[in-house]
Amino acid sequence: MRARLVLDQSREQESTASPTDDDPIPSLSQLGIDNSASHWKEYMVVLGRDAKRVLVESKRQDASSSTIRIQRPEKADLPGLLIIDQYRKDAIEINTLSAFQSRFESMTFDALNGLDWSNVLVAGGIALAALTSVTDQEASASKSSDVDLYLYGFTVNQANAKLQEIEKVFVSNLPLDNDTGKPIKCAVLRNAQTINFVPGRYPHRRVQVVLKLCSNPMAILLNFDLDQVAIGYTGNEVWMLPRASSALVTGYTTFTMDLINGSFLASRKATQFLAPRKATQDQRVFKYGERGYGLRFLLSYIKALPTVLLEQQTMTERNVPEDSLLRDELNVTLREERARVAWWLAQRYGAFISPLEKREVRMYDMTLTRGNDTPELAEKSSMSGWQLFARHVALWELAQLGYCRLNEQVKEWTAGRVTYVWNHELTPEKLKDAMDSHKYSDEQNLRNSLVLRLGSTTNLPADKDQKKTDPVTAPHTEYRDTVSHAADERESSAQR
Structure with a gap:
């Protein structure tokens, strides 16, 4: 401690x-x-x-x-x-x-x-x-x-x-x-x-x-x-x-x-x-x-969890000797989700003969509510619920075996809340354009939310005024050839 x-x-x-x-x-x-x-x-x-x-x-x-x-x-x-x-x-x-x-x-x-x-x-x-x-x-x-x-x-x-x-x-x-x-x-x-x-x-x-x-x-x-x-x-x-x-x-x-x-x-x-x-x-x-x-x-964590009764066997457990199965909630749910995801991929891609790039999926595809399949799982993040996380684990495992390609495995990075691919094609000019686009999108989302709440645009500033964002808290991009004019902004940012 x-x-x-x-x-x-x-x-x-x-x-x-x-x-x-x-x-x-x-x-x-x-x-x-x-x-x-x-x-x-x-x-x-x-x-x-x-x-x-x-x-x-x-x-x-x-x-x-x-x-x-x-x-x-x-x-x-x-x-x-x-x-x-x-x-x-x-x-x-x-x-x-x-x-x-x-x-x-x-x-x-x-x-x-x-x-x-x-x-x-x-x-x-x-x-x-x-x-x-x-x-x-x-x-x-x-x-x-x-x-x-x-x-x-x-x-x-x-x-x-x-x-x-x-x-x-x-x-x-x-x-x-x-x-x-x-x-x-x-x-x-x-x-x-x-x-x-x-x-x-x-x-x-x-x-x-x-x-x-x-x-x-x-x-x-x-x-x-x-x-x-x-x-x-x-x-x-x-x-x-x-x-x-x-x-x-x-x-x-x-x-x-x-x-x-x-x-x-x-x-x-x-x-x-x-x-x-x-x-x-x-x-x-x-x-x-x-x-x-x-x-x-x-x-010690697993032992603190409830045990799933044998009467509640999943589809994958019916032909497996009972004494070889771990009955805690983590293991039972993981076995069930591995079977579910394997079935889902087989239904989607059949014999898996199409090129790998044609079999690209997102973990978010396993999160969306689809009819009666997963009515209880409509959240996007999976760390807050074991069943959804187990589903993502199963999809990741199959992707490593070559059954599909995860969209999330395309490497992207975030700076100032702007996601970009860091490679030979990125230039400072492209990065600045991405940042400006992101700022404008944020402003429009805020404006639309206010319109929904207020029911009118009467009290909102015109679109041209939306560009006046907080110089400290808003994401911001600048070019640098020298550093002599950066002091004021650094001081303001560090105080935050």
Whole structure:
């Protein structure tokens, strides 16, 4: 429990008075938690210090090796329900600290070369990729990932200054245009939560700065949903939560209710520094399933669920010996949905002789209400209901076997709430057009909603006035050839 309590800046100055009804979370001193600035380091796994001690199934190839081999346990030795693990490996290799640093620099095209790393953390997918990519081929699988930066231990003014420094470093490391001899253009996308620096040439890395002030790296990593991405890099060391090291060893994220409900570790007084963790989107679970990390429901969780009576056997269970079937709700529902989805695909594509591109489906197709087939399942998200999630799992499994192609597996990325495909065809001009189109669509949707509520357009501004959006909270795109005129916008954004 101690490792899950976050020391935030607002609480450092609070008294030790008893908690009130308005703020039911007790102070750190009342809980016996170390209030020092570096207390968080005690609860983190450090690559350079702890790899051999924590990764118990690991061994260094030899004294001069730059990698550490982790022999994972057999699936049979991991009790519980294991899903989305078709790409899980029996053993992996991870980089040592020095090899990680070299791999990170090459994967990011030196986008952060020259940065003062004080109070800066790179976290998430790019940190995991740099840790586990020991070959160039493995690194190429993450060539379109962006670089997520977090700032910690700063005041607002200090964060604004660091934000400007990051932009200057990013621009200074852009490659030269072969035609002009000048650095390539970049776009700056800003909303109330992030600032994205997008280079004008693929595959150079996009850098995203999250506008959230946290107290330390542990506070940042506690906000990540999946175990394997709770990894960060501070420029001189790799830090990870214990659950991240567990995911490396087992190859699984452990299911908790936080994946559905999100986490509310921070009190209301602390939300300006650490927002509650958002619930996981099912697409993130499947994305990392393709990268080799399955989802595990612990046996203790399954035992707490009701048992489905034998009288309630599903169609797929009738010819299977009863004693070989697990009767908990998770397993019974998963078997039923696997059979249902297989039947649905067979009805749709027959003998599966058409080209794969002709057999493209969406997980959303399994969500829509279709007559009497699924009257109870009309929600779009599947993490809030096991039956719908099991249906998506079954469809994903069949897609990996080549029975269909998932539309969701066409790689897209989001910046400023605009979804786009990050490839050689994307230019800053196209990105700006996409952003402008998205802003206009948002404005029209808002206008239509108001018309439905008010029943009239009399009190609404004319369409031409709809372009006047909030310069801070609205998604926004700008070109950058220099950084001298960016200070005011950075300060306003960071204060948000």
